[in-house]
Amino acid sequence: MFTDVDTLDHAFTPPPAPVLSSFPGGRADAARAAIVTGAGDAKSDAACDWTAHVHRIRDTRDQGAFAELFGHFAPRVKAFLIRSGADAGLAEECTQEVMATLWQKAHQFDPARASVATWVFTIARNRRIDALRRQRRPEPEDLPWGPEADPDQEEVVTLQQETDRLAEALRALPDKQRYLIERAYFGELSHTEIAAETGLPLGTIKSRIRLALERLRHEMK
Amino acid sequence: MSAKIKHHLSPQLLMAYAAGALPEAFDLVVASHLSLCDACRAEAESYETLGGAVLENENAVALDEDSLAATLRLIETGLPEPAEAAIPEAAPGEALPAPVRVYVGGGLDDVRWQNIGRGVKQALLPMTGEARARLLYIPAGMAVPDHGHSGAEVTLVLRGAFSDESDRFGPGDVEIADEKLHHSPVAEEGEDCICLAVTDAPLRFSGLVPRLAQPFLQI
Numbered sequence: 464m465f466t467d468v469d470t471l472d473h474a475f476t477p478p479p480a481p482v483l484s485s486f487p488g489g490r491a492d493a494a495r496a497a498i499v500t501g502a503g504d505a506k507s508d509a510a511c512d513w514t515a516h517v518h519r520i521r522d523t524r525d526q527g528a529f530a531e532l533f534g535h536f537a538p539r540v541k542a543f544l545i546r547s548g549a550d551a552g553l554a555e556e557c558t559q560e561v562m563a564t565l566w567q568k569a570h571q572f573d574p575a576r577a578s579v580a581t582w583v584f585t586i587a588r589n590r591r592i593d594a595l596r597r598q599r600r601p602e603p604e605d606l607p608w609g610p611e612a613d614p615d616q617e618e619v620v621t622l623q624q625e626t627d628r629l630a631e632a633l634r635a636l637p638d639k640q641r642y643l644i645e646r647a648y649f650g651e652l653s654h655t656e657i658a659a660e661t662g663l664p665l666g667t668i669k670s671r672i673r674l675a676l677e678r679l680r681h682e683m684k
Numbered sequence: 685m686s687a688k689i690k691h692h693l694s695p696q697l698l699m700a701y702a703a704g705a706l707p708e709a710f711d712l713v714v715a716s717h718l719s720l721c722d723a724c725r726a727e728a729e730s731y732e733t734l735g736g737a738v739l740e741n742e743n744a745v746a747l748d749e750d751s752l753a754a755t756l757r758l759i760e761t762g763l764p765e766p767a768e769a770a771i772p773e774a775a776p777g778e779a780l781p782a783p784v785r786v787y788v789g790g791g792l793d794d795v796r797w798q799n800i801g802r803g804v805k806q807a808l809l810p811m812t813g814e815a816r817a818r819l820l821y822i823p824a825g826m827a828v829p830d831h832g833h834s835g836a837e838v839t840l841v842l843r844g845a846f847s848d849e850s851d852r853f854g855p856g857d858v859e860i861a862d863e864k865l866h867h868s869p870v871a872e873e874g875e876d877c878i879c880l881a882v883t884d885a886p887l888r889f890s891g892l893v894p895r896l897a898q899p900f901l902q903i
Contacts, residue, residue, distance in 0.1 A: 543739055
């Protein structure tokens with residue numbers, strides 16, 4: 464597995480980090496709030512890092528931070544659930560539950576392990592499995608460590624940026640291929656339909672795999 | 685354990701797991717392997733990152749007018765706590781990973797085995813949907829009856845090892861078989877072999893007796 468990562472194709476080189484102006488309003492504050500290391504160059508601005516918002520909810524139950532997160536993620540979660548087969552009513556109900564879960568589990572969020580968007584995705588995915596498919600979701604055994612008290616900020620920023628870079632890379636894919644990947648995440652493809660030749664963006668996620676592996680190795684020391 | 689694992693999950697299974705697209709039985713075998721294998725866990729997390737990217741790219745749809753207020757009320761009153769099953773403690777040298785212990789309601793000593801002949805035992809785990817999950821107990825040196833598959837079968841070795849026409853599979857290894865593979869796994873000498881096997885369609889046995897027994901044993 465370790466060597467496989469090195470032999471994946473390079474078909475999808477991630478483009479440079481997107482500039483902030485290409486995103487809808489409300490995110491500049493988030494990016495600014497996230498710059499804790501003082502490395503306030505253009506690239507850090509582009510991180511669109513929601514981590515600070517989640518921490519404000521965790522630390523001070525900050526409703527303003529929650530409202531901003533809600534404004535960005537709730538309409539996307541609802542869209543995701545509708546495209547996964549929920550009607551508008553159920554999607555709205557589940558979206559509110561997903562966002563409430565985000566509030567309640569804010570202390571479990573580990574910015575060294577996932578971006579906020581990825582974390583929200585996993586909550587929405589689990590809610591979908593529970594509400595739409597009515598089945599349990601077995602989870603892997605917890606790693607023997609929780610969120611780090613003081614994660615390396617540079618690593619966190621890189622990781623938080625990665626979802627945006629991947630999103631950008633996804634948008635750059637040919638429609639057919641992007642559509643296929645999206646359908647997989649809406650739960651519309653079986654694992655036998657998700658075949659390697661359908662163009663999993665393995666090149667793009669290769670760096671993500673390596674980063675995650677390095678972190679795991681670091682933690683295991 | 686991670687370093688010794690030779691046979692890993694496929695990218696398709698890892699992506700489908702991250703996407704939440706698998707039947708419960710397959711989720712179980714993936715979650716069990718991830719509990720033992722850092723490399724696949726990292727790869728699965730990277731597919732979750734891709735899910736985050738898909739979510740980020742969604743076109744925002746209109747929410748109900750009072751959506752935020754309703755969510756804040758929900759936070760105020762508290763969400764109904766999901767009935768999360770507690771993970772039974774692992775005994776020293778426990779063979780079952782945490783996700784399997786949840787389904788067994790305990791460890792290896794608590795499994796309620798059913799004899800299916802020649803010392804081979806199985807225990808079906810309760811699953812939603814058509815895909816089935818079972819624990820298999822194969823005495824050292826014994827063979828599982830020759831069988832093919834109508835669909836996919838994923839087998840995770842939890843203790844001991846088995847070999848078949850394709851390779852040898854030790855603890856933590858997964859064998860992914862499709863309808864093309866017709867195999868008769870043999871447990872290695874020395875230690876009894878315990879596996880978690882999931883299938884999305886009934887197995888096809890070659891011999892008459894196993895074929896007759898199949899409806900009763902639900903295999």
